[in-house]
Every structure is written in C-alpha cells, then in structure tokens.
Amino acid sequence: MAIEVRIPTILRTYTGGEKAVSADGASLSALIEDLEANHPGLKERLIENGDLRRFVNVYVNDEDVRFIGGLEAELSDGDQVVVLPAVAGGAA
Amino acid sequence: MLTIDQATYDAIVAHAKRDHPDEACGVVAGPEGSDRPERFVEMVNAAGSPTFYEFDSTDLFQLYKEMDANDEEPVVVYHSHTATEAYPSRTDIGLASEPGAHYVLVSTREHGNNEGPVEFRSYRIVDGEVTEEEVTVVDELPR
Numbered sequence: 001m002a003i004e005v006r007i008p009t010i011l012r013t014y015t016g017g018e019k020a021v022s023a024d025g026a027s028l029s030a031l032i033e034d035l036e037a038n039h040p041g042l043k044e045r046l047i048e049n050g051d052l053r054r055f056v057n058v059y060v061n062d063e064d065v066r067f068i069g070g071l072e073a074e075l076s077d078g079d080q081v082v083v084l085p086a087v088a089g090g091a092a
Numbered sequence: 093m094l095t096i097d098q099a100t101y102d103a104i105v106a107h108a109k110r111d112h113p114d115e116a117c118g119v120v121a122g123p124e125g126s127d128r129p130e131r132f133v134e135m136v137n138a139a140g141s142p143t144f145y146e147f148d149s150t151d152l153f154q155l156y157k158e159m160d161a162n163d164e165e166p167v168v169v170y171h172s173h174t175a176t177e178a179y180p181s182r183t184d185i186g187l188a189s190e191p192g193a194h195y196v197l198v199s200t201r202e203h204g205n206n207e208g209p210v211e212f213r214s215y216r217i218v219d220g221e222v223t224e225e226e227v228t229v230v231d232e233l234p235r
Contacts (some may be wrong), residue, residue, distance in 0.1 A: 009165075010189045055187055057149045062157075064149045084156055085189035087135075087166075090115050091173040091181050092143035 003031060003075055006082040014039040023081075028058065029071040031081065046083065047071075055086040093226045094168070094194045094214040096120070096129050101229050103132050105210055108172035108198040111137065112205050115145040115172050116198075121159050122167035128233055129167040129194070137171075144183070145171045168214075170196035177201070178211035180222050188217035194225070 006020045015021050021039065025031030036043035046056055051071065058065040059082040065073045075081070100120055108116045117137050120129035133155060138148035147155070159165060169190055173181075178199035180188070188195060199211040216223045 008189065010191060055189075057152060059153050062153065064153070066149075082153065082156075084152055086146055086149070086187065087117070087119075087152060087169060087189070088139075088144070088146035089171060089181065089184035089187045090139070090141065090144035091176045092141075092183055 002077060003079050003081055005031070005035065006080070008084055010085060011042065011045055011083065014042045014045070025075055027071065027075060028060070028065055028069075028073045028081070031075055032071075055088055057084045057086055058082070059084070093228060094129075094196070095127075095228045095230060095233065096168070097233050098229055098231055100129055100132050101212070103134075104170050104196065105198060105212065107134050108200050108210065109203075109205050111172070112200040113142045113174045114140055115142065115174060117145040117147065117169075117171040119155065119166040119170070119193075120168035121162070121164040124163050124165045127167060130233065131164065142174050166190055166193050168196050169193045170198065172198045172200055174200050174204075178213045180215055180217060185217055185220055185222060191216075191218045196227075 002022050004020050005023050007015050023031050023034045025034050032043055032046055060073055061079055115137055118135040119133050121131040121133060122128040135147045135151060137145040139146045178197035195215045195217050197213050214225050214227045
C-alpha cells in the first residue's frame, strides 16, 4: 500500500527537503506512525495529547480530515494526504 | 527587504480598512524563488474576530493547490491588527509557518474604516525570531 503525503515547507527538515513522501497505513493515525518511523520527529509536529494539533490541517483526497473522522479516517492505496499548517495569528 | 508595487500595497490597505474592526488577512503569491509578490489573494478571516485571524481550512487547501499548480509560493502573508501596533504578537510568532514569507502587518487602530494613513510594516518570522525589514513601494515591480 502506498499513500502519497505532501509535506509543507516548514516540516521538510524532517523529510530531507522532500516535498512529498510515501507512507502506509489503514488510518490516518497508522499513517502518522509509519511516517514517524521513517522521519522521526514528524509525529510530534502533527499530534498533541493524542489528537491532531489545532493549527495543523490534514486533507485526504481534498477533504479536511476533521470532517471525515480525524485520526480515525480510513485510508486506502492511492489516496493523497496533504499536510498544511494553518495560516493564523492575530493580536490576541 | 520587501519590494511591493503600489496597487498591491493599496489593495492590502483597502482590505484592512474594509474589514476593520475585524482582522483582515490574505497572501500575495509569486513565482517560486522569485521574491516577487505578484498575485494578490484576499482571504476570508474564518475567525471573524478583532483579535484573531485564520484562513478557512477549505480555502487554505484551494489556495495551496492553486499555488502548487502555478509553481507559486506565498511571498507575502498579510493580516491586520485593529487596536494595536503593526508588530507580530506572541500568537503571530507562535503560528508563523512560512519561513520564506514576508509577514506584513497593517494596523488600522488610527483611522479604522476611514481614509488616513496606516502603519504598514514587514517582518521575517523564522523559528520564533522576528526581524523587521524595510518596505519599498514601487510603481511597478522591476522586470
């Protein structure tokens, strides 16, 4: 099984500069474990207290994963996963 | 240094004034590696707040998909502060995730929705470190 995972600029330090890497997993959570095995440190940047970080967006085939089960979202061969940090901030 | 053309500068200021007292946000995309802010993209502040901004997650995805297809990157990421100075807050610094971008801050605290000058300042924010840079406004970007 191969799932393409697109990595944002700020996290490419974990992928040796690669914009996209290949990973395996039947769910987003399994995929992240697999990513971590090959790119240590990445998991910590995606997950906090057992859930996706508030300001990290993950999309599976163009859909925000928060609407399709979050970490439990099911994945299959050929899916495309995109990671994008939120663009956010403000005076508060 | 940020070099930006007058029309794009004006568009950012107009957006900030229009959305005051809420924060306005957007990007100016440009060809990868060019450092040329060419394509102004106004974004909706999904937080709709005077003290916070966040691109809607679906809009964000569309924007990055578009930039990817055009071999573009976010050359400028802008937002406004509506009651405080045009300097990155702790939140801005903590959430800054484009080390290659010019972070433009506009403050509308002085004149709000009305005519009048605004503070328009630009920064690099890398690994939690803020460096202010000079802003040069030109009639047109040099070829």
